[in-house]
């Protein structure tokens with residue numbers, strides 16, 4: 001989809017935004033998910049489009065309309081989101097990971113709907129097989145447990161990829177485009193220390209932290225109260241703003257990093 005020549009301070013830039021939460025299947029009708037509405041990520045993608053960027057929006061299942069003029073890639077799982085990001089990141093200038101990526105997924109999703117009655121259930125997923133949804137012997141009344149395994153960490157993987165790239169000197173091959181990486185942190189406690197830790201661990205250029213326990217912030221809200229943590233260790237405490245305002249502030253910071 002082309003919109004003709006773009007103007008704006010992101011004109012000529014290619015950006016990737018991830019949004020929404022991933023859904024990790026338990027069986028064909030159930031998943032492990034989270035409360036991400038996608039509003040923050042969609043606001044970030046829309047703002048980048050309005051400022052002239054070529055935008056790829058990698059989105060988990062959300063109930064928001066597709067923004068006009070962005071390249072939409074719909075995914076469900078963290079692995080699919082990882083693949084979509086890796087397939088598009090090579091010529092991108094910035095990646096903003098606002099998606100709530102599930103850290104774990106069921107190791108072996110059941111191919112059939114898991115039944116409440118153990119007999120039917122057992123016919124589908126024999127007990128004792130590691131990773132299957134298995135009846136929990138300790139729970140009278142028929143509980144069951146699901147074995148979860150770790151999902152790939154998209155931002156961490158990109159951080160190691162970038163670190164592995166040789167830094168070229170003047171006169172050598174043109175340097176691969178530097179990717180500005182922005183992460184989000186939805187925290188319920190110790191917002192500042194958790195955020196600083198993530199910034200360093202994932203070697204981010206910018207980490208946007210919000211306290212999801214506030215009613216004016218985080219999941220589903222139309223406003224957000226965020227802190228920006230910069231790679232140089234500095235922090236900005238932003239006022240409560242509409243998510244579009246937070247999106248504009250994020251791109252302002254990314255643009256100075258791109259300059």
Ligand code: CTP
Pocket residue numbers: 078097098099100101102103151152153154155156182183184185186198
């Ligand atoms: N993220 C990612 N891949 C994952 C998990 C998270 O790229 N598998 C990204 C998120 O999109 C976000 C950032 O990493 O931009 C921080 O996510 P968060 O869940 O806060 O951090 P984790 O490292 O998963 O730590 P924890 O959930 O234990 O707090």
Ligand code: CA
Pocket residue numbers: 101102103
């Ligand atoms: Ca996580």
